Amino acid sequence: MYSYSFLEHLMFPRTTLNGKKLKRELIGKTVLITGASSGIGEQLAYMLAGIKVHLILIARREEKLLSMKRKIEMKEATVKVVAADLRNKEDTERVITFLNLLPDGLDIFISNAGHSIRRPILQSLKRYHDFTRTMAINYFAPVELILSIQPLLEQKQGQIINISTINTMLYPFPHWAAYQSSKAAFDIWLRSAAPELNNCGISTTSIYLPLVRTPMIVPTVSYEKSPAMSPQHAAEIICHCIYTKKKIYKPWWLMFGQLSSVLFSRWLETYISIKIKKNGDKR
Numbered sequence: 001m002y003s004y005s006f007l008e009h010l011m012f013p014r015t016t017l018n019g020k021k022l023k024r025e026l027i028g029k030t031v032l033i034t035g036a037s038s039g040i041g042e043q044l045a046y047m048l049a050g051i052k053v054h055l056i057l058i059a060r061r062e063e064k065l066l067s068m069k070r071k072i073e074m075k076e077a078t079v080k081v082v083a084a085d086l087r088n089k090e091d092t093e094r095v096i097t098f099l100n101l102l103p104d105g106l107d108i109f110i111s112n113a114g115h116s117i118r119r120p121i122l123q124s125l126k127r128y129h130d131f132t133r134t135m136a137i138n139y140f141a142p143v144e145l146i147l148s149i150q151p152l153l154e155q156k157q158g159q160i161i162n163i164s165t166i167n168t169m170l171y172p173f174p175h176w177a178a179y180q181s182s183k184a185a186f187d188i189w190l191r192s193a194a195p196e197l198n199n200c201g202i203s204t205t206s207i208y209l210p211l212v213r214t215p216m217i218v219p220t221v222s223y224e225k226s227p228a229m230s231p232q233h234a235a236e237i238i239c240h241c242i243y244t245k246k247k248i249y250k251p252w253w254l255m256f257g258q259l260s261s262v263l264f265s266r267w268l269e270t271y272i273s274i275k276i277k278k279n280g281d282k283r
Contacts, residue, residue, distance in 0.1 A: 002230035011210070011253065012229045015236040018243065023051050025243040029156075030054045030106050032099070032149075034086065034142075035113030037064040039214030040163060044110070044235040049075040054104065057081045058095060058113070086113055086141035087133055096148040106152040110238065111142040111186075112163045116216050117178045130178045138182035143189055150202070157201040161241060162190050163234075166208045166254050171261035171268050174276060194247075205241045208250040209234055 004012065031048065035041040037059030045057055049072040057065050062083030069079040082098055084091035099106060115137045117130050124130050146160060153160065167176065168184040187206060194204040211217060213228040237249055261268070 002232050004230070005227065008227045008229075011227055011251065012233060013252070015233065015240055017236050017239055021243040022239050026051050026053045028052065029108065030056065030102065030104055031108045031110065032056045032058070032106060033110045033112055034058045034145075036081075037061045037068065039216065040209075040212060040231045040234045040238070041110075041112045042068065043231045044112070044238055045072060045079075047232075047235045047239060049077045052076045053078075055079045056099070056102075056106075058084055058086070060085045086145075087115070087136040092141055092144055096145065099145075099149055099152065102152070105156050106149055107156045107158045108161065108242065109145065109149060109153065109158070110161045110163070111145070113141065114138050114163070114183070114216070115179075118175050118220055119178070120175050121177060124178070131182075134178040134182040135185065138179070139185040139189070142186055146190075146193075150197070150200070153197075153202045154200045159203045159205065159242065159245065160190070160197065161205045161207065161238060162186065163238070164206050164208050166210050166250065166257065169208060169250070169254060169261075170257050171265060174272060203245045203247075205246060206248050207234075207237060207241060208248070208254065209237075210251055210254075 026048065031053055033041050033045060033055065036045055036057035038061075041057075041059070045055055045068060048055060053076075055072065055077050057068060057079060058081075059065055060083065062081070065081035065083060069081050072079050082095055084095050086092050086095070115134050117134055119127070119130060142162070152158070164187050165183050167173075167180050168187045172180050190204060190206060197204055209229060211223060211226055211228040212231055212234050214231050217223045217228070240246070241249055
């Protein structure tokens with residue numbers, strides 16, 4: 001069980017997971033997980049290891065993926081791994097070719113791969129690649145994958161699960177322009193495409209997670225003492241959404257954050273401007 005502080009227990013109530021329902025839903029199915037070699041993706045893969053499911057794990061680190069494959073296949077699941085950097089067009093095309101040759105098709109796509117950058121705009125003037133990299137992995141890659149595997153998912157009346165962030169639903173904060181815009185782009189794309197996908201028999205789920213204690217947040221020193229959800233807990237939420245087909249998951253307190261973003265937007269804008277001037281963002 002994950003170790004939480006008192007505040008974290010209040011913010012992230014335990015998810016009740018029905019193992020029997022999850023098993024019934026997944027037996028014999030094929031599940032694709034991107035960003036599978038660490039954090040949420042890794043924990044999810046291990047969580048599904050005890051079910052007779054076929055996992056397809058995609059990430060950049062082949063050695064780590066192969067290590068996971070050996071551990072998982074000691075249990076019930078079978079695993080195929082594809083080492084690929086989804087920011088790279090050739091790698092993405094190779095993944096798409098692989099998926100379309102799957103003998104049993106595809107039932108569930110869990111879009112978990114992501115890249116985060118925290119950097120002031122004035123330090124990004126000569127770093128346009130900060131924005132192309134985040135858009136490549138957080139937006140273009142999942143869009144291209146879904147467009148390519150839609151027939152497979154339709155054939156199986158499958159499911160798309162997007163691991164998003166609460167930031168897409170809150171007042172946008174400075175220093176996160178590259179990350180927030182790319183995550184928001186795919187969030188809006190999927191919500192826009194959802195009615196059409198649902199009409200084809202493909203269910204869609206958007207999971208809006210708070211800060212999660214994964215390797216991705218390590219470079220941001222200020223997050224060390226911030227309340228954060230454990231990756232195991234996030235994986236349980238994904239599992240719950242697999243068998244409930246819930247369209248949206250978001251923390252119970254997010255509604256208050258959304259309300260504040262609307263009611264206090266002018267105050268937030270003033271406060272943030274003062275804060276930036278005080279800290280003196282430098283080139």
